Amino acid sequence: MTPTLSLQCLTKTYGAQRALSEVSVTVAPGERVALLGHNGAGKSTMMKIILGLIPFDSGDLQVAGAAPGTAEARRHVAYLPENAAFHPALTGLEQIRHYLSLRGESPSLAMDLLQRVGLGQAATRRIGTYSKGMRQRVGLAQTLIGKPRLLVLDEPTSGLDPVSRRDFYELLDGLAADGASILLSSHALTEVEARTDRILILSGGHLVAEGSLADLRRMAALPITFHVSPRQGAMAEVVLALPEAIASGGTLTLSCQQDQKLRLLARISDLGERIADIDVQPPTLEDIYGRFSKRAGQ
Amino acid sequence: MTRITATAETEFRIALRNRWVAMSIAMMALFALVLSAAGSSAVGTIGADRLSVVVASLTSLAVYLVPLVALLMSFDAIAGEVERGTLPLLLTYPASRPELLLGKLLAHLAILTLAVAIGYGIAAVAALAVDADAVAGLSSLWRLMWSSVLLGATFLGIGYAISALARRSSGAAGLAIGLWLGLIVLYDLGLLAAIIADNGGYFTTKVFPAALLANPADAFRLYNLAASQATSAAAGVSGAANTIPVWASLTSILLWPIAAFAIAIAAFRKVTP
Numbered sequence: 386m387t388p389t390l391s392l393q394c395l396t397k398t399y400g401a402q403r404a405l406s407e408v409s410v411t412v413a414p415g416e417r418v419a420l421l422g423h424n425g426a427g428k429s430t431m432m433k434i435i436l437g438l439i440p441f442d443s444g445d446l447q448v449a450g451a452a453p454g455t456a457e458a459r460r461h462v463a464y465l466p467e468n469a470a471f472h473p474a475l476t477g478l479e480q481i482r483h484y485l486s487l488r489g490e491s492p493s494l495a496m497d498l499l500q501r502v503g504l505g506q507a508a509t510r511r512i513g514t515y516s517k518g519m520r521q522r523v524g525l526a527q528t529l530i531g532k533p534r535l536l537v538l539d540e541p542t543s544g545l546d547p548v549s550r551r552d553f554y555e556l557l558d559g560l561a562a563d564g565a566s567i568l569l570s571s572h573a574l575t576e577v578e579a580r581t582d583r584i585l586i587l588s589g590g591h592l593v594a595e596g597s598l599a600d601l602r603r604m605a606a607l608p609i610t611f612h613v614s615p616r617q618g619a620m621a622e623v624v625l626a627l628p629e630a631i632a633s634g635g636t637l638t639l640s641c642q643q644d645q646k647l648r649l650l651a652r653i654s655d656l657g658e659r660i661a662d663i664d665v666q667p668p669t670l671e672d673i674y675g676r677f678s679k680r681a682g683q
Numbered sequence: 684m685t686r687i688t689a690t691a692e693t694e695f696r697i698a699l700r701n702r703w704v705a706m707s708i709a710m711m712a713l714f715a716l717v718l719s720a721a722g723s724s725a726v727g728t729i730g731a732d733r734l735s736v737v738v739a740s741l742t743s744l745a746v747y748l749v750p751l752v753a754l755l756m757s758f759d760a761i762a763g764e765v766e767r768g769t770l771p772l773l774l775t776y777p778a779s780r781p782e783l784l785l786g787k788l789l790a791h792l793a794i795l796t797l798a799v800a801i802g803y804g805i806a807a808v809a810a811l812a813v814d815a816d817a818v819a820g821l822s823s824l825w826r827l828m829w830s831s832v833l834l835g836a837t838f839l840g841i842g843y844a845i846s847a848l849a850r851r852s853s854g855a856a857g858l859a860i861g862l863w864l865g866l867i868v869l870y871d872l873g874l875l876a877a878i879i880a881d882n883g884g885y886f887t888t889k890v891f892p893a894a895l896l897a898n899p900a901d902a903f904r905l906y907n908l909a910a911s912q913a914t915s916a917a918a919g920v921s922g923a924a925n926t927i928p929v930w931a932s933l934t935s936i937l938l939w940p941i942a943a944f945a946i947a948i949a950a951f952r953k954v955t956p
Contacts, residue, residue, distance in 0.1 A: 436775045438956050456777055464775040470768035474700040475693065486689030487776045524772075 387450065389414050389535045389566035390435065395444035397430055397590075404430045406590045407444070412566045414534070417557060419577040420570040422587035423678060428570040429467065431587070432537050435568070436464055449534045460488075463533035467540045467570075469524025473513030477504055477523050480512060484527045498526040503552065517544040525553065529560075536560065538569040542576055554580040574670040586677045594677040598670075605676045607668035608640040611649065619659035626656055686778040690786020695793060698756070704794050707752050711802030714744055719809040734810040734820025738827050741806060742907040745799075745831045746900050750838040751863055752798065756791045757842025758859040760784075761951060762852045771956040780951050788839055788944065795835040803828050827907050833936050837899045840943025847950035867900050892927045899943075902935035 390412040397405040405427045412418050422428045433439045434446065437454015446453050449461035471480050477499055482492035499508045502522040512520065521544045528536050536557075542550045557567055557580070571577050577584065584601060586594040594601055614636045615623040623637065624630065630637035641649045653663060668676075698704050718740045764770040773783065807824055810817040842859055849855035874894055881887050895901040909929050 433771070433956075436771075438771055438774060456779070459775055459777045462775065464772060466768070466772050468768065469772070472693075472697055472767065472769060474697050479693065479696065483689055483693045484776070487686050487778050489685060489777070492689075527772075 388412055388447075389416075389449055390568065391445075391447045392431075392435075393445040395431075395434065395441055395446055397427075397434060397439075397441045403590050405434070405441070408587075408590075408592045410585060410592065410595075412535070412568060414564045414566055415561050416583065417561050417567045417581045418569070418583045418585060419581040420568060420585050420587060421572065421574060421577070421674060422570070423572065426587040426678075427590040428587055429539060430590075432464075432539055432568070432570065435535075435537055436462060460531075461534040463528035463530065463536045465521075465524045465528050465536070465538040465541050467543070468517075469520050471512045471520065471523060474511060476509050476511050477515070477519075477526075478508040480523060481526055481530075485530055488530050490531055494530075498529055499523075501529060501556070502526045503549070518546065518549060521545060522549075525556070529556075532563070533565055536565055536567045536569075538567065540571060541569050542571070550576070574674040586674065588678045601673055601677070602668070603643075605668065605673045606642065607672055607676055608642055609646055609668070610666040611639045611641075611653065612664040612666070613637045613639065613653060613660060614662040614664075616659055616661045623656060623659055627652070686782050687786045687789065690778070690783055691789035691793070694787050694790035698790060698794055703756055704797070707756070707794055707798035708801050710752065711748065711798040712805050714748060715741065715802040715806040716809070718744055719806045732810075732816040732819045733814035734807060734817035735823055736820075737806050737810050738820055738823045739908065741803060741824075741827060742904060745827065745834070746904050747867055749795070749799065749831050749835045750867055750900060753791070753795060753835045753838035754842045754845075754859040754863055756794065757787075757839045758846050758849075758855040759852050760787050760791075760843050761846040761954060762849050762855040763846075765850050765954070765956070766852055770954070774956055781948050784843060784944070784947060784951055787843070788836070791839050792832065792836055795839070796832050799828055799831045799835070803831075823907070830903055830907060830936055833940050834899060834903045836940035837936075837943045840940060840945075840947045843947035844943070844950040847947065847954050850954065866898055870898055871901065892931075895927065896931055896935045899936065899939040902932045902939070906932035906936055 388411040390410070392408055392410045394407045394409055395405055396403070396407055408427075408431065410418075420428050420431065430439070434441045435448060435453055437448075437452075437458060448458040451457035451461075475483070478495050481495040481498055485492045485494055485498075496505065496508060499505055502525050504519060504522050504526065507515065507519060512523065515523070521541070525541065528538070542553060545553060557569075561567055567581075569577070569581070574584070583595065583597060585592060586601075594604060596604065613623065613627070613630065620632075620635075624632060627637060627639060630639045632638075639649065650665075653660060695704075719737055721740070761770070764773065774780070778786075803824055807817075807821070810820065841862065845858045845862065846855045849858055874891060878887050878891060895905060905927060906929065909927070909932060
């Protein structure tokens with residue numbers, strides 16, 4: 386199947402600074418891809434290049450089979466900017482009717498779109514009176530116009546409460562099931578974990594990691610942490626048995642690599658009655674993300 | 684085409700909500716009324732009908748007011764979109780930049796036409812009410828009306844270009860006022876000063892007519908006063924420019940809107956969101 390989006394060795398520089406360095410990515414139809422990175426990692430730059438809003442220096446880029454920014458590419462791509470903004474004097478309904486007309490669709494579909502994002506009640510109010518979350522929904526509604534083959538969503542869940550966020554991802558699942566490719570950015574891995582097929586991590590303009598969450602977990606190879614609480618009076622014995630542990634307060638902290646996990650666990654359980662409690666902590670998503678972001682910073 | 688009309692419709696609605704429509708109409712109507720009242724005393728001494736005299740005064744007024752209203756409506760057109768952050772999204776839509784600009788132009792031009800028509804209409808009714816001969820001046824009023832719309836289109840285009848170049852509303856507003864002062868007020872003063880210094884030499888005969896035609900506001904004034912029977916009623920620069928043929932000023936006022944819009948598109952293309 387031909388990819389909806391294909392970047393080959395894409396490079397973009399601002400003066401002496403490299404915003405993107407030889408980034409290569411392909412996104413297949415129906416695939417949901419998350420783009421992660423700190424502020425200034427190059428996420429927005431990459432998205433704006435894909436949308437044809439800013440030019441790139443070298444490399445190759447195909448959007449829905451066309452060059453970015455061409456009329457053909459723009460017809461198939463929907464965009465949700467970070468902090469979606471609209472003219473405050475227009476109502477949500479008028480704004481969506483306008484966007485429908487610009488895409489050559491019937492303006493009468495506007496109410497339906499607003500209802501899909503839960504804005505049916507506020508449709509005839511001016512956008513100037515909307516909250517940030519409501520503006521974000523207007524932005525989301527306009528990405529649903531027509532049948533976009535690629536949705537580029539810049540931090541789409543910022544400003545949404547957890548319930549709205551879940552609704553939002555359900556909407557995306559439906560779109561992806563219909564064959565739309567989705568590229569969304571976020572600065573938190575926790576937000577996108579279960580809802581995307583693939584994760585890309587950008588750092589300093591470099592693509593530093595790419596894969597499913599399980600892939601990233603394996604590649605990061607971060608240690609697992611154990612917190613062991615010895616029974617009253619048994620501290621000295623436990624410290625002797627686990628010399629590598631670091632004691633703080635009443636607990637001992639140990640860490641080991643993934644493949645050493647069972648062996649360490651066996652050693653601890655051999656101590657039997659002397660242990661009051663044990664707490665196993667796998668690396669968090671933030672740890673994994675931090676690991677890749679840090680690597681590129683070196 | 685739907686993209687252009689949709690943009691025009693939305694822009695018109697925004698202007699309506701922002702009271703721009705009401706303000707433009709009120710401004711033109713008010714000034715037209717004042718001129719009609721003030722112009723009434725001058726009849727008799729000139730021997731022209733009431734409306735022709737009013738048209739002469741309206742021409743002098745339109746030279747100041749129409750560019751001002753046009754610039755006020757247009758200076759925010761692109762800078763405002765940049766500042767609000769609405770431009771990047773808009774530019775990812777299938778509409779091209781000339782289409783977007785044309786949509787805005789249509790809406791703003793419609794408002795300007797409405798304001799001019801109502802303002803001049805009031806003046807015509809006032810003149811016809813007191814002077815039956817005023818019918819003779821209707822053709823010059825009509826000419827004033829469409830040439831005012833063309834003058835407005837020129838300054839709308841210039842306003843869009845300024846808006847695109849400034850990228851900030853405050854900067855664009857400053858530039859627009861500066862340009863209005865320069866082209867409408869200081870330009871003529873400068874020419875007058877040069878004529879006085881030149882004392883009928885090369886500048887007065889060769890450079891001066893070209894300089895008048897190059898300025899859209901001057902070309903507008905020249906065309907209306909030269910084509911109207913009321914030339915004698917008007918004083919100032921026009922008196923010195925009687926030698927310029929009507930076709931030359933007509934060409935200038937017809938070409939300027941196109942040139943201004945082309946400049947606006949070129950400036951808009953340079954805007955990177």
